[in-house]
Amino acid sequence: MLNLIELGAGVWVLPGGVNIGVLVGEDGRAVLVDTGLNGTSAKKALKAVREELGAEAAAILTTHAHADHFGGNATVVKRSGAAVHAPAVDEATLRYPLLQPALLFGGADPPTSLRGGFLLADPSPVDAVLQPGPHVIGGVRVEAIPLFGHSPGQLGFVVGDVFFCADVVLPEMVLDRYRIPYLFSLTDHLSALDRARAVPHRVAVPGHGPVLEDGALDALIAVNFTLAMWVADAVLELTKEPRTAESLLRDVLIRFEAPAADAPSFYLLQPTVFAYLSHLHREGLVAHEVRDGQSLWMRA
Numbered sequence: 001m002l003n004l005i006e007l008g009a010g011v012w013v014l015p016g017g018v019n020i021g022v023l024v025g026e027d028g029r030a031v032l033v034d035t036g037l038n039g040t041s042a043k044k045a046l047k048a049v050r051e052e053l054g055a056e057a058a059a060i061l062t063t064h065a066h067a068d069h070f071g072g073n074a075t076v077v078k079r080s081g082a083a084v085h086a087p088a089v090d091e092a093t094l095r096y097p098l099l100q101p102a103l104l105f106g107g108a109d110p111p112t113s114l115r116g117g118f119l120l121a122d123p124s125p126v127d128a129v130l131q132p133g134p135h136v137i138g139g140v141r142v143e144a145i146p147l148f149g150h151s152p153g154q155l156g157f158v159v160g161d162v163f164f165c166a167d168v169v170l171p172e173m174v175l176d177r178y179r180i181p182y183l184f185s186l187t188d189h190l191s192a193l194d195r196a197r198a199v200p201h202r203v204a205v206p207g208h209g210p211v212l213e214d215g216a217l218d219a220l221i222a223v224n225f226t227l228a229m230w231v232a233d234a235v236l237e238l239t240k241e242p243r244t245a246e247s248l249l250r251d252v253l254i255r256f257e258a259p260a261a262d263a264p265s266f267y268l269l270q271p272t273v274f275a276y277l278s279h280l281h282r283e284g285l286v287a288h289e290v291r292d293g294q295s296l297w298m299r300a
């Protein structure tokens with residue numbers, strides 16, 4: 001059974017919970033774009049590359065340090081010796097995965113409920129820290145595109161006319177389920193959406209959901225941008241009275257019918273509200289004050 005879908009010359013995708021890209025250069029070595037959540041996704045990718053392309057993985061390009069994208073790195077490295085290339089800032093989380101749940105939990109020692117597989121991956125070695133710009137990795141020519149925002153250092157990769165755009169956009173199916181997508185920085189995310197729109201491509205491969213052709217990425221960028229603006233408007237409206245971030249979060253969750261019924265979904269959205277607040281503060285639209293032992297946000 002064929003698992004890999006050919007997208008262009010030397011470019012394939014293994015569709016899954018996280019889409020795994022496979023790039024093969026002239027010398028026949030394979031480069032993976034992300035490795036999925038864990039050893040199972042990693043083994044599936046290695047098997048597909050061996051059986052369907054007769055290639056061995058020589059390198060991994062990690063788009064960003066979320067467990068579902070790099071959780072398979074350790075297994076790929078152990079089985080193939082592939083070199084891991086990861087974005088600046090995010091690379092620290094590959095080496096010390098505890099940073100992901102700790103970032104969500106206000107920087108503190110996260111409770112067990114935030115140490116599940118989706119938030120805490122096995123550590124991955126990092127052989128090279130990738131900067132935006134052109135690179136030749138494992139014999140493959142790639143352009144790394146800065147798409148910061150969803151994570152501090154997220155990178156997309158352009159290979160020929162295929163654009164691996166990571167989680168700069170989430171598909172409507174995912175947006176429908178989670179209502180408000182996690183963000184590290186709204187300011188950076190808005191720039192990343194603009195930058196992604198300007199990347200010439202024929203096919204785009206997002207981290208999740210179907211491959212995007214015929215301008216479908218533009219349409220999805222518009223959907224993700226509109227949603228970010230709705231959430232920003234809601235946060236701004238809710239700061240008519242001075243509010244703590246936690247009380248803002250509660251009202252935003254209710255307004256968007258976000259299903260935050262467990263620790264991971266709640267603690268993904270708590271920093272997300274902070275990302276909206278720091279953006280609105282930077283824009284001069286909200287003010288911040290610490291008063292009577294409370295951190296209060298209010299319209300400027």
Ligand SMILES: [Zn+2]
Pocket residue numbers: 064066069150167
């Ligand atoms: Zn992500």
